Amino acid sequence: MPKNDKPHAALLASPGMGHLIPIVELGKRMAAHHDFHVTIFFVASDHGSTTLLLKSPTLENLDIVPLPLVDISGLVDPNTQLVEKLIVMMRESLPSLRSLIAAMMYRPSALIVDLFGADAFEIAEEFKMFKYVFNTANAWCLAVIFQSSRLDNKFILEHHVNGQKPLEIPGCKSLSSEDIPESLRNIDCNDQPEFHGTKMTNSHGILINTWEDLESSTIEALRDNNYLGGLVKVPIYPIGPLVRQDGNQALDKQVKQWLDKQPIESVIYVSFGSGGTLSAKQMTELAWGLEQSQQKFIWVVRPPSNNAVGTYFTIGIDDVDGTPDYLPQGFFTRTKETGLVIPMWAPQAQILSHPSVGGFLSHCGWNSTLESIMNGVPMIAWPLYAEQKMNAAMLIEDFEIAVRPKVSTTEDIVGREEIENMVRTIMADKEGQAMRDRVMELKNSAEKALCKGGSSFNSLSQIAKDCMHHLLP
Structure with missing residues (x-):
């Protein structure tokens, strides 16, 4: 040889x-x-x-x-x-x-x-x-x-x-x-x-x-x-x-144009990984929570499932504005100025690196966690399976760069009011800015390593x- x-x-x-x-x-x-x-x-x-x-x-x-x-x-x-x-x-x-x-x-x-x-x-x-x-x-x-x-x-x-x-x-x-x-x-x-x-x-x-x-x-x-x-x-x-x-994969033209119009660090990105899903009731509460927060958002939406790892099925569509039947009726119309819904999948690394993104509601997979840190973005920790609850605990207790619902995200329903408060904490409050400062320190540390x-x-x-x-x- x-x-x-x-x-x-x-x-x-x-x-x-x-x-x-x-x-x-x-x-x-x-x-x-x-x-x-x-x-x-x-x-x-x-x-x-x-x-x-x-x-x-x-x-x-x-x-x-x-x-x-x-x-x-x-x-x-x-x-x-x-x-x-x-x-x-x-x-x-x-x-x-x-x-x-x-x-x-x-x-x-x-x-x-x-x-x-x-x-x-x-x-x-x-x-x-x-x-x-x-x-x-x-x-x-x-x-x-x-x-x-x-x-x-x-x-x-x-x-x-x-x-x-x-x-x-x-x-x-x-x-x-x-x-x-x-x-x-x-x-x-x-x-x-x-x-x-x-x-x-x-x-x-x-x-x-x-x-x-x-x-x-x-x-x-x-x-x-x-x-x-x-x-x-x-x-x-x-x-x-x-x-x-980022590589050579470009953002979808519609997504890029929408992000480019938003102020710096004004958008929260919502995604549960490559296959994570929520129940129908939890999807409804999340939709209302995002809407009531009055913060800009990009949400990668999948049909609901009682299995957190995800299953897909045929859905109905609201004849009025195209809102899927598992989201509140008229959701698209009411949030057309503040939110953008992307079906099934999105180029996460590119979205998180955009200057307009200032928060990430995540399932806390370790890949997503590192991508958030490397882009200086604080998080709302919403673990679903595997070691994600451990990662969430680290983000909150050790690094202090995230918030987490008071109830279990795998056993209970997180209500719209709590979701609204968490989004506001990350995106609009002093506490969120302090997290943003800390995550930037971690980003600099990672780059040196x-x-x-x-x-x-x-x-x-x-x-x-x-x-x-x-x-x-």
């Missing part, structure tokens, strides 16, 4: 935008700033990820390769949790990944997988590659994963969920019972490898989509050789924030050096 004169890394991403986006951005950064040749493998799904990734702007030394779609219908039940489905899907994709790597002219010196891809380490070992895990969430989430791997889910359910006792995380702040992710509330989740630290620690290092100054105490705890009895015995590499860049000589730049540089040394005879 011919020798390569630069380190070649293979990245493996599981389905889901929360993993795909940071994996792609990691690949771009490795190729553009650290002299890697990068091949990104991703498991194709039926959620549009294939189209999105293959259209993603690429660099000369970056390739994006889809793995064939796998049929797991005979391996899991229809009611199986999404996390377990992803793990099975990744496992069934390993033969295709092995064949593609075996056929490569230049064998990668490193394999970097996300939390669902640790089973691919057997391929890395076979081909004598360095093996890394990329935790696309934050350091606190990683610490929770390690701590929970030492406890069984029955214990967590009885003592912390039902018993309402905070889950203590050594070296970090504790996790309130209300914010424990759904996966840890399920007794049947004990065999899911992403909640077992042993899989991740069977690597040459763990990359995290955060930076030193943002979570310094948590990162320091994870690096302690005695942490959790020596469980975390591999290097920790904070390499973030890795977020979508990514610059040459910054902490995140240096972390990736160290990985590049290790991989380059691996190439030497």
Whole structure:
């Protein structure tokens, strides 16, 4: 096999935008700033990820390769949790990944997988590659994963969920019972490898989509050789924030023209991620709350669903002004001067970077959280699933750049008056301006971490050096 004169890394991403986006951005950064040749493998799904990734702007030394779609219908039940489905899907994709790597002219010196891809380490070992895990969430989430791997889910359910006792995380702040992710509330989740630290620690290092100054105490705890009895015995590499860049994707002409007409920092952007949805009753309350706030807004609207992850169905339309039947009648007419409704999807990174945007009502996915920080935009935290409640707690308690409803956004209905008050707090009150000042400080800190000589730049540089040394005879 011919020798390569630069380190070649293979990245493996599981389905889901929360993993795909940071994996792609990691690949771009490795190729553009650290002299890697990068091949990104991703498991194709039926959620549009294939189209999105293959259209993603690429660099000369970056390739994006889809793995064939796998049929797991005979391996899991229809009611199986999404996390377990992803793990099975990744496992069934390993033969295709092995064949593609075996056929490569230049064998990668490193394999970097996300939390669902640790089973691919057997391929890395076979081909004598360095093996890394990329935790696309934050350091606190990683610490929770390690701590929970030492406890069984029955214990967590009885003592912390039902018993309402905070889950203590050594070296970090504790996790309130209300914010424990759904996966840890399920007794049947004990065999899911992403909640077992042993899989991740069977690597040459763990990359995290955060930076030193943002979570310094948590990162320091994870690096302690005695942490959790020596469980975390591999290097920790904070390499973030890795977020979508504007690229060549332009804003829709109507959206851009509307934003260009608005005063600076006068618009709140409302979106619940690539698939998050609300119930019909909650949609109504949100619509009234936005309208009553009298603040400018852009709202990415999807049909309601009782499943927060989202399902879509045929809708009716108000004959008077085109308002969908799941929004208050006449909503479009009454808000035509103050609001803009975008159906289904919007280019979030471009909208958040527009000078007119001054607030973000978000589901608190970590990608969205980082995009908000990187654009200096404070938030209304409205978590729906996964680790989003944890992220919301960080935004409010640690960073003080967000507000949150007083009731649970997954178990109760947030009323229109509270929504109105939260929007006004972020967009019109002194408290919102103070949050805006603090988030700008975090933005500056993040930019320093990514610059040459910054902490995140240096972390990736160290990985590049290790991989380059691996190439030497």
